[in-house]
Amino acid sequence: MAIFTTDSPRGEGNDALTTVTGVPDHAYHGPRGARGADGRRKGGRRIGSHVFLIILAIYFIVPIWWLFVAATKDTAGLFSSPAFWFDDTFALFSNIGELFTHQGGIYWRWLGNSFLYAFAGGIGATVLAILAGYGFAKYRFRGRNGVFGVILGSVMVPLTALVIPTFMLLSQYGIINTPWAVILPSLLSPFGVYLMRIYTQDAVPDEMLEAARIDGAGEIRTFFQVALPLLKPAIVTVLLLSVVGTWNNFFLPLAVLTDPQLLPVTVGLNRWTALSNAGAGGEQVWNLITSGSFISVIPLVLSFLFLQRYWQGGLAIGSIK
Numbered sequence: 001m002a003i004f005t006t007d008s009p010r011g012e013g014n015d016a017l018t019t020v021t022g023v024p025d026h027a028y029h030g031p032r033g034a035r036g037a038d039g040r041r042k043g044g045r046r047i048g049s050h051v052f053l054i055i056l057a058i059y060f061i062v063p064i065w066w067l068f069v070a071a072t073k074d075t076a077g078l079f080s081s082p083a084f085w086f087d088d089t090f091a092l093f094s095n096i097g098e099l100f101t102h103q104g105g106i107y108w109r110w111l112g113n114s115f116l117y118a119f120a121g122g123i124g125a126t127v128l129a130i131l132a133g134y135g136f137a138k139y140r141f142r143g144r145n146g147v148f149g150v151i152l153g154s155v156m157v158p159l160t161a162l163v164i165p166t167f168m169l170l171s172q173y174g175i176i177n178t179p180w181a182v183i184l185p186s187l188l189s190p191f192g193v194y195l196m197r198i199y200t201q202d203a204v205p206d207e208m209l210e211a212a213r214i215d216g217a218g219e220i221r222t223f224f225q226v227a228l229p230l231l232k233p234a235i236v237t238v239l240l241l242s243v244v245g246t247w248n249n250f251f252l253p254l255a256v257l258t259d260p261q262l263l264p265v266t267v268g269l270n271r272w273t274a275l276s277n278a279g280a281g282g283e284q285v286w287n288l289i290t291s292g293s294f295i296s297v298i299p300l301v302l303s304f305l306f307l308q309r310y311w312q313g314g315l316a317i318g319s320i321k
Contacts, residue, residue: 026131034305064297071095071245071294075287096289101167107292108259110268114296116248117264121186123241129189129238133196134227136211148197163251170256182254182264192238199234200227236310242298265296 066084074095076088099107136148162185170181213221228235247262250266257263263271269292272285 022175036081067290067294067297070290073287075284078286078290091287095287096295097285099288099292099295105267106260107268110263110265111296113114113179113262114264114266115299117182117186117253118243118247119244120179120183124183124187125189125192125242125246126235126239128187128288129192129196130228130231130235131194133198134200134204134223134231136193136197137200138204138206138227150303151190151193155194160206162249163255167255176256177258177262179262182246182249182253185252186242186249189238189242189245192242195238196234200231203230203234206259229234233310234297236307240303240307243303247300269293269296286319289301 027078062084069084069086071076072092072095073081073087074089074091077091081087101107132151137142143258166185167176168177170184175179175181177182208226209222217225226268248266249262249264250270253264253267256269257267262270269289272292274287275287276284276286
């Protein structure tokens with residue numbers, strides 16, 4: 001056995017260790033040059049990913065910044081000042097005040113209609129998706145996979161392709177130009193059903209349901225007290241997707257609604273855009289269009305900000321599993 005003293009030079013210790021064991025010192029500690037090169041490569045990858053994320057952030061923030069800046073300008077300032085910077089006149093509050101009076105304040109009626117359609121359709125679609133997804137995930141019945149395959153295939157159908165068939169179907173029941181013409185089609189969310197089934201399969205163990213049934217709980221009580229609390233992240237996700245999809249829907253309300261008092265904010269602002277594009281024969285309300293568009297996105301942004309903690313909780317549950 002070799003004994004090394006603390007005052008031995010590093011080189012002598014390395015030679016002695018090689019002599020005794022026959023294994024070079026770098027086999028234990030690794031080549032320092034390669035380790036440094038690997039560290040540089042990892043650092044390069046981190047820098048590249050950070051640059052990519054910054055580019056994505058700029059890509060998504062720039063339109064919102066332009067919309068906010070445009071909402072603070074009057075009609076003359078929109079065409080005379082820099083696109084991405086403020087005008088000398090800050091007209092945001094005057095634009096909002098004009099929204100209250102223009103055409104009898106119809107913008108706020110449009111905004112209220114959007115809230116009605118989005119939340120009625122979004123909540124209804126979420127409830128149906130929860131029930132259908134839970135049924136597909138936890139019950140066995142004839143034709144389950146075939147029906148689910150049809151629902152999954154309908155996800156690939158563009159919504160704009162269904163507008164004309166939906167219009168013809170609704171016209172047969174006489175509900176064209178009513179709020180139901182927008183709410184009823186919004187109740188169907190194939191992607192929500194798919195998402196709820198996939199999440200339910202992983203988040204709700206079959207053993208937990210069986211334990212509740214053995215304890216005497218019925219199917220309804222088992223669903224509400226055992227399964228439903230575990231599905232909170234997926235429920236919030238489906239709710240937000242449904243609400244945002246209905247809020248941003250344009251072609252369906254455009255096809256089934258003609259009464260200006262029933263229009264959502266998307267179609268209403270489009271009417272003002274067509275009016276402003278008419279040139280000298282129309283009324284120039286570009287400042288109201290930009291400020292109205294900015295106000296219409298605020299509820300969606302706040303919804304995402306206040307409900308994101310449920311997504312974080314869902315991610316934590318998945319990481320524990």
